[in-house]
Amino acid sequence: MTTPNPHFPPQQQPATLAQPTSAATLYRATYLHTPRNPFTHPDALDAQSDGGLLVQDGVILAAGPFADIRVAHPDAPVTDLRGGLLLPGFIDTHVHYPQVRVIGGLGLPLLDWLDQCALPEEARMADLAYARGVARDFIGGLIGAGTTTALVFGSHFAGAVDAFFEEATRTGLRAVTGLVVSDRLLRDELHTTPQRAYDEGRALIERWHGAGRTLYAVTPRFSLSASEGILDACAALMRDFPGLRFTSHINENTREIQTVRDLFPGARDYLDTYERAGLVGRHSVLAHNVHPTDRELSVMAAHRCTAAHCPCSNSALGSGFFPLRRHLDAGVHVSLGSDVGGGTGFSLLKEGLQAHFMQNLMPGGVPLSPAHLLYLATLAGAEALDLPHTGSFEPGRAFDAVHLRPAPGTPLDAVFRHAASPERALAAAFATGTPADVARVWIGGDTVLGD
Numbered sequence: 001m002t003t004p005n006p007h008f009p010p011q012q013q014p015a016t017l018a019q020p021t022s023a024a025t026l027y028r029a030t031y032l033h034t035p036r037n038p039f040t041h042p043d044a045l046d047a048q049s050d051g052g053l054l055v056q057d058g059v060i061l062a063a064g065p066f067a068d069i070r071v072a073h074p075d076a077p078v079t080d081l082r083g084g085l086l087l088p089g090f091i092d093t094h095v096h097y098p099q100v101r102v103i104g105g106l107g108l109p110l111l112d113w114l115d116q117c118a119l120p121e122e123a124r125m126a127d128l129a130y131a132r133g134v135a136r137d138f139i140g141g142l143i144g145a146g147t148t149t150a151l152v153f154g155s156h157f158a159g160a161v162d163a164f165f166e167e168a169t170r171t172g173l174r175a176v177t178g179l180v181v182s183d184r185l186l187r188d189e190l191h192t193t194p195q196r197a198y199d200e201g202r203a204l205i206e207r208w209h210g211a212g213r214t215l216y217a218v219t220p221r222f223s224l225s226a227s228e229g230i231l232d233a234c235a236a237l238m239r240d241f242p243g244l245r246f247t248s249h250i251n252e253n254t255r256e257i258q259t260v261r262d263l264f265p266g267a268r269d270y271l272d273t274y275e276r277a278g279l280v281g282r283h284s285v286l287a288h289n290v291h292p293t294d295r296e297l298s299v300m301a302a303h304r305c306t307a308a309h310c311p312c313s314n315s316a317l318g319s320g321f322f323p324l325r326r327h328l329d330a331g332v333h334v335s336l337g338s339d340v341g342g343g344t345g346f347s348l349l350k351e352g353l354q355a356h357f358m359q360n361l362m363p364g365g366v367p368l369s370p371a372h373l374l375y376l377a378t379l380a381g382a383e384a385l386d387l388p389h390t391g392s393f394e395p396g397r398a399f400d401a402v403h404l405r406p407a408p409g410t411p412l413d414a415v416f417r418h419a420a421s422p423e424r425a426l427a428a429a430f431a432t433g434t435p436a437d438v439a440r441v442w443i444g445g446d447t448v449l450g451d
């Protein structure tokens, strides 16, 4: 892309860190990652057709051509992953936990889809046993798609959020989530009060923020359903507990935007409803932003907040074409989200493909290479969530990885066996890969799927 994003300079890391002192494993694979942002660095893709990643205690110690790593570490046991593609684990920056069982409500615009599909299901999360089952389905879906970190829209019920954190902890997923809060225009049982939003949020933060791999995200559903009082309670949590993340929705659908305008007559625009409350900052991720104004883009860039682009959801709900070029030109950071259940599944491969299609089809769209798609599905999310130990295979980062190994006889297997380069194989993975091609997933060096 044309405009450098000054907010996330590439990490300068030595090629090899300290020598291992105890058992390390050398993974041999065709691997690809984007240690840099390809929108600002043309040679951002690092592809090794016969690569080696030396991993100890869940951390990558060395990365490069297998032969080089082998010479330096002749005794490390080798795990041979050749025959597929090894990528950094995917990072989904917008996905709804209580909606996994209502994926596929096609054909409705946002507000009708919420009324008819999403909110009735979200009301069921009051039942803790039900919520526990949903948490299993949801996290199984994420990991099964190769996602190792997710910014998750939680539930309106504190017990269901506890259930999510418990399941995330059990499985090892890196998860950032929180209580969803609203006090109008949804359904009565999903409404809360500012005081209760603060009290329940605080209790969850004290239990889960920074516990193991979990972090807390303050989460008003959207300004349409959140009064100034609720937004102020959210801001109070952000002030009282430094290091929290913030997430919500913005500028998704024209009817939604008009309703927000009517509800906040003093606000300059949609972003201003969050901005006035002090909720727009480096740790803010706002989903969709399909219809932003120039002022909103410049304020988002100035505050270094992220727009989570959810192309399958935007297509399924008919929300519109995401103006990626305007975001990049304004210097707004962009990451990728599946937006299950408005989105159509957990695979960030599919989201990457849909992003590619939409940019191809829209006037002034940004041509997206395989490197752009991989970046959006991995490092861009790590940057959005300020998790610098994830997102790529640079030494010093956690070994969060997905091994794509299509079944013999499938078209993707044929492409992998005959691809002229790893980059061609990567393009095919985005074009035709699915969760069925995910053979193994690691988080922090632990195998969480496959063997």
Ligand SMILES: O=c1[nH]c(=O)c2nc[nH]c2[nH]1
Pocket: 096, 110, 114, 118, 221, 222, 249, 252, 313, 339, 342
């Ligand atoms: O895509 C969306 N999914 C949701 O659940 C939602 N809630 C508010 N705005 C929303 N947009």
Ligand SMILES: [Zn+2]
Pocket: 094, 095, 096, 153, 249, 287, 339, 342
């Ligand atoms: Zn959403």
